Every structure is written in C-alpha cells, then in structure tokens.
Amino acid sequence: MKAIQYKVTSSMTLKEFLYDKGISRKSLSAIKQNGALLVNSENMTVRSLIQEGDKVTVCLPNELPSHNLKPFKMDLKVLFEDEWFIIVSKPALINIAPSREHPHHSLVEAVLYHMNKNEEQTIPHIVTRLDRGTSGIVIFAKHQLLHHMISKTTLNKYYLAIVHGIVKQKYGQIEAPIGRAKHSIIEREVSEEGKFAHTEYEYLKDDKRNSLLKLKLLTGRTHQIRVHLAHIGHPIVGDSLYGYENKEICHQLLQCYNVEFKHPITMEKINIIDEIHYHLEGIGML
Known part of the structure; x- marks a missing residue:
C-alpha cells in the first residue's frame, strides 16, 4: 500500500490539512473506506485536531485494473519513474488507451505490464494524451489521487x-x-x-x-x-x-519532446526532455 507522509506546521483539523494538500472529498472518502489516516502512527478521524510537529501518513487504497485492459510487454522507454509517476516516450502509431479500432496493445497496457512486473498494487492513470500518430512524452500517475493532484498543477x-x-x-x-x-x-x-x-x-x-x-x-x-x-x-x-x-x-x-511541472508530492521541479524523433535531414528532406 502506497503512503504519503507530511509534517504538520500549524494547528488545524486533519480534514482541513488534507484538503489543503490537494486531497479531494472523493479521494478522502476512498481513503477512509479502503486506506488509512495516521497521525504519529495512530489511526485518526478527519475531525481530529493536529498540531505543529505532528506526522500525518495517508495510506492509499490499492487499485485493481479494468478487465478490458490486457497487460502486454513492449520495449518501453521510461524517461522518469518514482513511487508516484511514470513518464514514458510514446512511439508513433500506438494508442494511449484501447479504442474500438485498436482494442489492445495500447501504451497504458504496456505501462500496466511494467507496473505489474514491479509488483505495484495500483494502476496507471493517464495524465497527458497524444494522438495515435503523435509521438513523445506521456505522463501516467500511479494512483487516482496522484492523477487528481497533478491535474491541479501547471503542466x-x-x-x-x-x-x-x-x-x-x-x-x-x-x-x-x-x-x-x-x-x-x-x-x-x-x-x-x-x-x-x-x-x-x-x-x-x-x-x-x-x-x-x-x-x-x-x-x-x-x-x-x-x-x-x-x-x-x-x-x-x-x-x-x-x-x-x-x-x-x-x-x-x-x-x-519537453514537459515541465512541479511534483505534487516532493515539490521538486520536474523537467523531462525526450530525444528528438524527427529531423529535417532524418526524413530525406535535405
């Protein structure tokens, strides 16, 4: 089970603290049902008052993939990966997600295979999309909560x-x-x-x-x-x-070929650059 840890800097209720960190009501409801909220390693309700210096741990519920997704192995070019995100370089002529014309062998299914191989207990969520014929950087969040959090940042x-x-x-x-x-x-x-x-x-x-x-x-x-x-x-x-x-x-x-954003967990500036796929001279135009 993935867990996010925070250090409290001022007194407030746990609910107020979590909302301030970008955790939505929907995500908080899922965490209360299938995850856990800990303050200094003890289970707490969202109404609990927390103090400066407390350590809050948000244990995220595990996720199961849709039955429509069929993981498959491909030569996946990973540009960045941590506990929260995986960023890959998409070749042209592969779908981001299954479609009627191409029901399988999509990029999200290849990322799911990669995560399964690494025994991750969550699933990939598509953050950025590209057309089938467009290549380059695609961001996946490793949990629905992280998908919500990065959607609130500037990409x-x-x-x-x-x-x-x-x-x-x-x-x-x-x-x-x-x-x-x-x-x-x-x-x-x-x-x-x-x-x-x-x-x-x-x-x-x-x-x-x-x-x-x-x-x-x-x-x-x-x-x-x-x-x-x-x-x-x-x-x-x-x-x-x-x-x-x-x-x-x-x-x-x-x-x-280039994506920049502020990591919603580490607060670091992430700058991803993919090698250039197309050159004028590379396609016989010079």
Whole structure:
C-alpha cells in the first residue's frame, strides 16, 4: 500500500490539512473506506485536531485494473519513474488507451505490464494524451489521487513539428476557436462556435520546402496543434487528416519532446526532455 507522509506546521483539523494538500472529498472518502489516516502512527478521524510537529501518513487504497485492459510487454522507454509517476516516450502509431479500432496493445497496457512486473498494487492513470500518430512524452500517475493532484498543477508541454512550407514569422501566436467539424465525429476545425484555443510557435529552421517548429500548448483542445497549423497554411507533414497524403510518411511528424511541472508530492521541479524523433535531414528532406 502506497503512503504519503507530511509534517504538520500549524494547528488545524486533519480534514482541513488534507484538503489543503490537494486531497479531494472523493479521494478522502476512498481513503477512509479502503486506506488509512495516521497521525504519529495512530489511526485518526478527519475531525481530529493536529498540531505543529505532528506526522500525518495517508495510506492509499490499492487499485485493481479494468478487465478490458490486457497487460502486454513492449520495449518501453521510461524517461522518469518514482513511487508516484511514470513518464514514458510514446512511439508513433500506438494508442494511449484501447479504442474500438485498436482494442489492445495500447501504451497504458504496456505501462500496466511494467507496473505489474514491479509488483505495484495500483494502476496507471493517464495524465497527458497524444494522438495515435503523435509521438513523445506521456505522463501516467500511479494512483487516482496522484492523477487528481497533478491535474491541479501547471503542466508546460512543448512540441516539435515539421510542417509544409517556409514559415516566415519567427515567433507567432495562433488564437482561433476549435470545434467539432460538422461532417465528422473525428475531425476538428476552426469555428466561431468552437472553444477558445491558443498555440505559440517558434520557427527553428527549414530546408527550403518544409519548416521545423517548436510549439507550446496554452490550451488543450483535441487536435489543437494540427488544426491550428493547417489553419495558418502550414499543415504538418504526414498529416492526411488536416494536410496531404504522403506515401512515404504514414503519420504526422509531431512530437511532444519537453514537459515541465512541479511534483505534487516532493515539490521538486520536474523537467523531462525526450530525444528528438524527427529531423529535417532524418526524413530525406535535405
């Protein structure tokens, strides 16, 4: 059973202390039912008064995976792992989670296999998502409580994309609302009826045909980078949904290569960088 330990710095009720640490009512209810709350190694109720210098231990309930998940072994590239999170590099053309078209061999099932092998008594929870054709960094929390806690922190995500054409503006801001396309349940489009979406980009280099861009997501709409880049006339190379068919490249050349966040337990700044998957010269463009 995983346990989080805290040191009390001022007097308050245990409930107030736990809420202040980002533990939700739902999580607290689950902990009371199947976990434990200890103050100085003794079981306590949430109404108990705690004092400066006390040690609070939150014992998290064990978790069981869904029967729909089938763990499988793959060559998993782990970029970071501790008791609370596992961060991996996702290859292109693998789903984050099972879908109707691809019911198994998803990334979450590979992470579940990894955790089972290490005899973890919890399950992976998807924190960040990438499209099937996008590669790069994906964060998993090792317990529902940690998923909730990291959702309250600021996650900075940076991407690299190879796009059609020469991007003339070195820095740019794309602010265009995105909604579901009227003719498709999958495709998105810039639409006045859509939700606000904001993407920053920086031109890095070009090969006189295509450009390499660095991008930062400031909102998290479905297909946001792909839609925004197509909207400004520079669709991602290999993106047949928003750009052009490419016989040599079967997925969009888009990678989440850098993620930054504050660890909700250790309070350390975590900065994860994945090796660059796509280079202009690496795909025969120079």
